[in-house]
Amino acid sequence: MALDDSIFSIASLEVALPDMAAKPVFGRAPLISILKGINLEITRGTVLGIVGGSGSGKSTLGRALLRLIEPTNGTIRFDGRDITHLGEDELRPIRRQMQMIFQDPMSSLNPRRRVGAIIADPLALHGFDGIDGRIDDALDHVGLPRSFKSRYPHELSGGQRQRVGIARAIALKPEFILADEIVSGLDVSSQAQVLNVLGSLVKELGLTLAFISHDLSVIRRLCDRVMVLNRGEIAEFANTDELFASPKSDYTRELMDAIPLPDPDQANW
Numbered sequence: 001m002a003l004d005d006s007i008f009s010i011a012s013l014e015v016a017l018p019d020m021a022a023k024p025v026f027g028r029a030p031l032i033s034i035l036k037g038i039n040l041e042i043t044r045g046t047v048l049g050i051v052g053g054s055g056s057g058k059s060t061l062g063r064a065l066l067r068l069i070e071p072t073n074g075t076i077r078f079d080g081r082d083i084t085h086l087g088e089d090e091l092r093p094i095r096r097q098m099q100m101i102f103q104d105p106m107s108s109l110n111p112r113r114r115v116g117a118i119i120a121d122p123l124a125l126h127g128f129d130g131i132d133g134r135i136d137d138a139l140d141h142v143g144l145p146r147s148f149k150s151r152y153p154h155e156l157s158g159g160q161r162q163r164v165g166i167a168r169a170i171a172l173k174p175e176f177i178l179a180d181e182i183v184s185g186l187d188v189s190s191q192a193q194v195l196n197v198l199g200s201l202v203k204e205l206g207l208t209l210a211f212i213s214h215d216l217s218v219i220r221r222l223c224d225r226v227m228v229l230n231r232g233e234i235a236e237f238a239n240t241d242e243l244f245a246s247p248k249s250d251y252t253r254e255l256m257d258a259i260p261l262p263d264p265d266q267a268n269w
């Protein structure tokens with residue numbers, strides 16, 4: 001793969017964090033290793049699924065990609081630039097290019113701001129002009145009526161709130177979006193809506209997405225490639241079709257066995 005096809009290039013990534021359970025009376029908590037030897041390329045315009053059980057290191061990997069935490073070892077290249085150890089001042093101009101959509105929109109959307117303002121705030125912060133038009137565009141892209149601009153988050157359903165989170169992220173025209181367990185709190189039909197919206201956006205806008213989920217059935221619907229994480233290490237990394245056709249690791253097979261049988265009402269998912 002040519003290097004310029006990659007939005008992210010990760011080599012030998014390791015993350016160790018202070019062990020909060022250790023609670024030392026004096027000095028610092030000892031470090032525990034969370035991620036080990038992660039190598040990864042994320043190709044422009046593709047969706048990478050990151051899957052694994054609870055505590056496997058999915059969110060930590062996402063946070064390291066966005067440089068919300070600093071790795072202990074290894075390199076993170078974003079758009080060809082080594083960002084592994086950049087300070088906050090140097091990261092600031094890059095931050096707009098990397099957006100995140102969160103698991104719980106009730107806590108990530110300010111309950112006292114209307115939807116229009118929620119989408120407008122980061123646009124204003126980053127100095128965009130024509131903000132009203134950009135808000136309308138973003139709402140159109142996620143399939144929400146423009147009249148929702150005057151609503152508050154509590155006046156929306158869970159799926160609609162999650163689409164506001166997506167609208168806020170795409171309005172900034174980022175190069176990359178990280179979505180961390182964004183459908184796990186939703187009922188099956190809202191999950192389907194949100195996944196459909198994301199799938200269309202990837203095609204329409206050429207988005208590059210990393211999609212974290214513990215649920216392989218969700219990953220299968222959206223992702224081109226899948227990284228399976230187990231205890232902070234890569235158990236398997238393959239194209240989605242290959243992974244489902246012939247899983248190579250026992251751990252992947254365990255995750256597959258945990259997929260619930262499809263609901264016949266959702267057969268056209």
Ligand SMILES: Nc1ncnc2c1ncn2[C@@H]1O[C@H](COP(=O)(O)OP(=O)(O)OP(=O)(O)O)[C@@H](O)[C@H]1O
Nearest residue numbers: 017018019020034053054055056057058059060061
């Ligand atoms: N700030 C931290 N300090 C110490 N340990 C941490 C910290 N954050 C996460 N961990 C530990 O790192 C491991 C990986 O956590 P992480 O949240 O990345 O996993 P995950 O795969 O996203 O799990 P889940 O699906 O449950 O959210 C866990 O054992 C967790 O307890």
